[in-house]
Amino acid sequence: MPIIAPSILAANFLDLKNECQRLNASEADWFHLDVMDGRFVPNISFGIPIVEAIRKATTKTLDVHLMIVEPEKYVEDFKKAGADSITVHVEACPHLHRNIQQIKNLGIKVGVALNPHTPICMIENVLTDIDMVLIMSVNPGFGGQSFIAHSLIKIKELKQKINKIAPQVLIEVDGGISLDNASAVMHSGADVLVAGSSIFHSKSPEETIHQLKKIK
Numbered sequence: 001m002p003i004i005a006p007s008i009l010a011a012n013f014l015d016l017k018n019e020c021q022r023l024n025a026s027e028a029d030w031f032h033l034d035v036m037d038g039r040f041v042p043n044i045s046f047g048i049p050i051v052e053a054i055r056k057a058t059t060k061t062l063d064v065h066l067m068i069v070e071p072e073k074y075v076e077d078f079k080k081a082g083a084d085s086i087t088v089h090v091e092a093c094p095h096l097h098r099n100i101q102q103i104k105n106l107g108i109k110v111g112v113a114l115n116p117h118t119p120i121c122m123i124e125n126v127l128t129d130i131d132m133v134l135i136m137s138v139n140p141g142f143g144g145q146s147f148i149a150h151s152l153i154k155i156k157e158l159k160q161k162i163n164k165i166a167p168q169v170l171i172e173v174d175g176g177i178s179l180d181n182a183s184a185v186m187h188s189g190a191d192v193l194v195a196g197s198s199i200f201h202s203k204s205p206e207e208t209i210h211q212l213k214k215i216k
């Protein structure tokens with residue numbers, strides 16, 4: 001069964017409390033929080049105060065995805081705000097191993113994200129140090145984009161590598177995921193499905209989460 005992580009980026013920010021309550025009552029497993037800095041990605045989303053506010057509105061896992069440069073300056077604050085896991089981008093971390101150790105030392109889970117053009121080999125040497133790999137299946141920065149089909153090949157390649165050297169590492173896939181492609185994503189080897197638009201813009205987010213959860 002997939003872990004379902006609705007992306008708050010697509011929620012109604014004016015009604016965030018109710019959006020959180022809806023997710024609490026649903027089969028969603030995690031809340032996926034996309035933090036964007038206008039530097040690593042060409043968009044600015046939200047930061048520490050919103051993570052802190054959402055922490056007060058749920059006991060579910062807060063999965064914080066940092067699309068920011070110099071994440072080492074902020075990871076401690078995101079942990080204090082309530083993050084259960086922090087994912088950083090390999091492209092934003094010239095000292096990735098150090099960044100991973102810093103997050104691990106905070107006592108929370110650590111993930112590493114790869115942009116669509118970044119090959120799997122970039123994280124081979126840290127695979128045994130991390131809890132999760134996040135495969136971006138769109139170019140990061142905006143919700144509502146179309147799934148990049150090549151991501152399926154990349155997920156399969158990563159799954160093979162993980163099975164060989166670090167079978168406990170989860171594969172999270174983020175961007176353009178819907179009921180139409182979720183099954184292919186799961187069959188390729190994903191464990192965690194991040195979905196924003198397809199959940200929050202659907203007639204019934206709870207029902208969409210239920211349908212995603214049933215995908216094998």
Ligand SMILES: O=C(CO)[C@H](O)[C@H](O)COP(=O)(O)O
Nearest residue numbers: 007140141143144176196197
């Ligand atoms: O992180 C993202 C963009 O940077 C993702 O695309 C977002 O979290 C998911 O949104 P959607 O399901 O609408 O593609």
